[in-house]
Amino acid sequence: MKAALLKAPGHLVVTEVPDPECPVKGLLVKVEACSICTTDVKMFMHGQRDLVCPRILGHEMAGVVVETRADNASFKRGDRVQIAPGLSCGKCPACQQGVTNQCEVVGIFGFTHHGGFAQYLAVPPESVASGGVNLIPGGLTFEEATFAEPLACCLNGQERVHLSSKDAVLILGAGPIGCLHTLLARAKGARQILLAEKCPERLMIATTARPGRLINTSKENLERVVKEETEGRGVDVVMLACPESALEYSVLKLLAPRGRVCFFSGLPLEKGQVHFDANLLHYREIALTGAYGCTADQNRMALELMASGQVNVNWLITKRISLEEIHTGIDYAARHCGMKVVITEF
Numbered sequence: 001m002k003a004a005l006l007k008a009p010g011h012l013v014v015t016e017v018p019d020p021e022c023p024v025k026g027l028l029v030k031v032e033a034c035s036i037c038t039t040d041v042k043m044f045m046h047g048q049r050d051l052v053c054p055r056i057l058g059h060e061m062a063g064v065v066v067e068t069r070a071d072n073a074s075f076k077r078g079d080r081v082q083i084a085p086g087l088s089c090g091k092c093p094a095c096q097q098g099v100t101n102q103c104e105v106v107g108i109f110g111f112t113h114h115g116g117f118a119q120y121l122a123v124p125p126e127s128v129a130s131g132g133v134n135l136i137p138g139g140l141t142f143e144e145a146t147f148a149e150p151l152a153c154c155l156n157g158q159e160r161v162h163l164s165s166k167d168a169v170l171i172l173g174a175g176p177i178g179c180l181h182t183l184l185a186r187a188k189g190a191r192q193i194l195l196a197e198k199c200p201e202r203l204m205i206a207t208t209a210r211p212g213r214l215i216n217t218s219k220e221n222l223e224r225v226v227k228e229e230t231e232g233r234g235v236d237v238v239m240l241a242c243p244e245s246a247l248e249y250s251v252l253k254l255l256a257p258r259g260r261v262c263f264f265s266g267l268p269l270e271k272g273q274v275h276f277d278a279n280l281l282h283y284r285e286i287a288l289t290g291a292y293g294c295t296a297d298q299n300r301m302a303l304e305l306m307a308s309g310q311v312n313v314n315w316l317i318t319k320r321i322s323l324e325e326i327h328t329g330i331d332y333a334a335r336h337c338g339m340k341v342v343i344t345e346f
Contacts, residue, residue: 001019003015003117005017006051006053006056008053012044012057012327012330014324020120022067022122026069026122027065027128028065028066028120029064029065031061031119031120032064033146034060034061035060035146035341035343036329040059048111051111052111052112055115056116058110058115058343060146060149061083061121062082062083064078064080065079074128080145081136083121084148084149084152084296085132085293086101086107087112087126088100088296089106090129092105100296101293102292118323119323138307142344145303147180147340148306149294151180151184151311152302153264156291157181157239158184158239161289164188168194168229168230169235169238170194170254171238172196172242174209174214176316178195181239182211183312184305193212194226195211197215197216198216198218205318213229223253223254234253234256236260237259237260237262238255238260239262241265243265252280253280255286257285259287262290263290263291266292317339319337319340320342321345322344329343
């Protein structure tokens with residue numbers, strides 16, 4: 001089959017590789033769509049802590065079951081499915097608590113196992129057993145189904161800060177993730193949604209997410225606008241949808257008392273040390289939390305949110321490419337030219 005194989009950081013080739021076999025108690029899926037994530041860009045350029053090369057990248061994927069050896073009759077040939085990227089053991093303390101994204105021996109499609117930048121995907125039994133394979137609801141396209149994983153990550157992040165209808169939320173970064181956070185916060189009924197970005201192209205597209213206020217940080221003072229919009233109180237939640245925002249802004253000063261911050265995106269190792277005023281954290285009872293990845297259950301919830309019409313993602317697809325054009329897609333994603341790139345031809 002044809003696949004985009006990362007032999008080492010910086011060395012990605014579209015080549016022929018052996019067709020995968022259907023695993024015992026697993027599935028074989030024909031990939032119909034796979035989105036390019038900024039993490040794919042990072043792995044191509046620099047590598048990643050969980051990446052094992054050579055590797056077929058791609059973890060935002062959807063396709064059709066072409067063969068099944070699963071124990072149960074949950075899946076049959078022809079089923080349209082979305083596959084959550086995590087491969088959890090189901091036995092460790094984290095898995096027993098339902099926090100499968102923190103599994104002690106977690107595997108990940110596109111990181112430790114071959115992913116969706118290929119014509120076919122072998123889905124191992126642990127994915128099927130843990131509920132990682134989800135039937136795509138009627139009415140959702142394969143392209144839209146690839147958004148289940150990033151939307152599930154947003155669900156995880158917003159659950160970590162307990163975002164509710166009572167909250168005013170500031171989302172820093174209006175890329176695909178920031179826009180998904182905006183759509184999800186609106187679906188949750190957040191009372192006020194502020195979305196901040198400095199890239200002109202993304203500001204223009206992000207209007208479709210319909211935040212309460214879109215802040216152009218290249219022209220407006222973020223702290224001043226937040227104070228104006230919240231009558232001096234500050235926001236209840238800050239979602240760091242862009243990793244660099246943790247370094248660019250005095251995030252804690254944007255928060256109301258008992259405000260919460262979600263570090264949604266990881267920083268490069270050399271920039272990982274973030275400094276803040278511990279007294280401000282103490283006296284205003286501010287809470288900081290991280291969010292990494294998502295669970296199989298959150299992938300299923302994301303599909304339901306999209307299928308119900310509560311979260312419309314189709315407009316976020318600004319480029320469709322073939323697998324042969326993978327380098328063009330990675331370059332497009334790296335330059336923040338638009339929003340999401342989806343591979344639709346294999």
